């Protein structure tokens with residue numbers, strides 16, 4: 530059953546030099562109890578998409594089109610003002626945020642207010658949404674701490690007394706505090722050392738199995754997606770360039786950008802190999818390249834790529850890709 534359906538969403542940021550086309554015509558679906566991995570380099574629009582779903586876009590972000598349907602309701606209809614900006618304080622949206630849809634932020638290490646005890650900040654979030662006494666809310670936090678693996682006596686510590694991994698776990702506890710249906714995790718492990726990263730990823734997997742929540746896991750690291758997600762959407766320069774089941778997309782990718790991402794990370798499929806990075810850098814989204822936005826970096830680019838934007842086509846059941854030469858790449862493997 531589809532829990533969240535983002536349809537044809539376009540979001541631009543207003544800046545002095547014009548409009549940053551951060552998200553354009555993006556469509557993704559998340560079913561109940563599934564994890565969608567949203568992957569792409571820095572600047573591809575992943576965080577903008579996440580902030581649109583949680584309705585926390587900054588003031589200079591304008592919705593230019595599309596829908597965000599959560600359990601049959603278009604969230605944009607509730608919050609969007611006439612000029613395309615969002616009313617982040619909309620009462621209905623505030624009820625949905627954290628309680629239905631919560632987020633583990635990229636900057637979790639700085640997400641807690643340094644002058645309040647970490648546990649109290651989570652207790653306060655629970656009390657703001659539920660009719661519950663302090664002692665009961667505290668018991669819930671104790672249970673959550675146990676679940677994410679933080680000793681209970683740490684509830685009364687301040688943020689600076691937590692290690693990076695512990696803060697990240699506390700952020701996960703915060704995101705789960707109101708038993709949401711959908712959690713968006715934006716680079717939840719990037720700031721941590723490799724061992725802590727692995728542990729947290731394992732915890733996220735266990736948590737998904739135990740609670741049956743749906744997740745959107747945002748990362749630039751395809752090996753994280755391979756480990757945790759059953760579905761994947763690859764973003765480049767504000768657009769989805771490939772999407773489908775993780776197994777299908779990673780085994781039979783049909784977009785040169787996905788191929789490049791796969792070559793930049795180890796241990797996804799097959800034998801060990803030398804890691805290659807994708808030459809060049811993502812385009813300026815105020816003036817993105819004409820035609821296929823990936824053409825200046827694509828090893829397969831031909832004349833048509835510079836003129837015509839490739840449509841997103843279904844190359845095999847449920848597997849979509851946007852490249853003029855997708856069939857050749859798909860068939861060549």
Ligand code: ATP
Nearest residue numbers: 542544549551570571572573574575576577587814
């Ligand atoms: P990262 O992992 O670095 O956050 P991302 O894939 O999440 O990257 P976004 O942060 O969504 O990408 O950024 C998409 C584009 O929008 C980038 O070109 C970025 O510079 C631009 N952008 C993001 N926030 C703003 C803002 N408030 N004002 C103007 N441009 C912005």
Ligand code: SF4
Nearest residue numbers: 821824827834852853
């Ligand atoms: Fe490369 Fe052309 Fe495909 Fe774009 S459309 S990914 S430039 S081959």
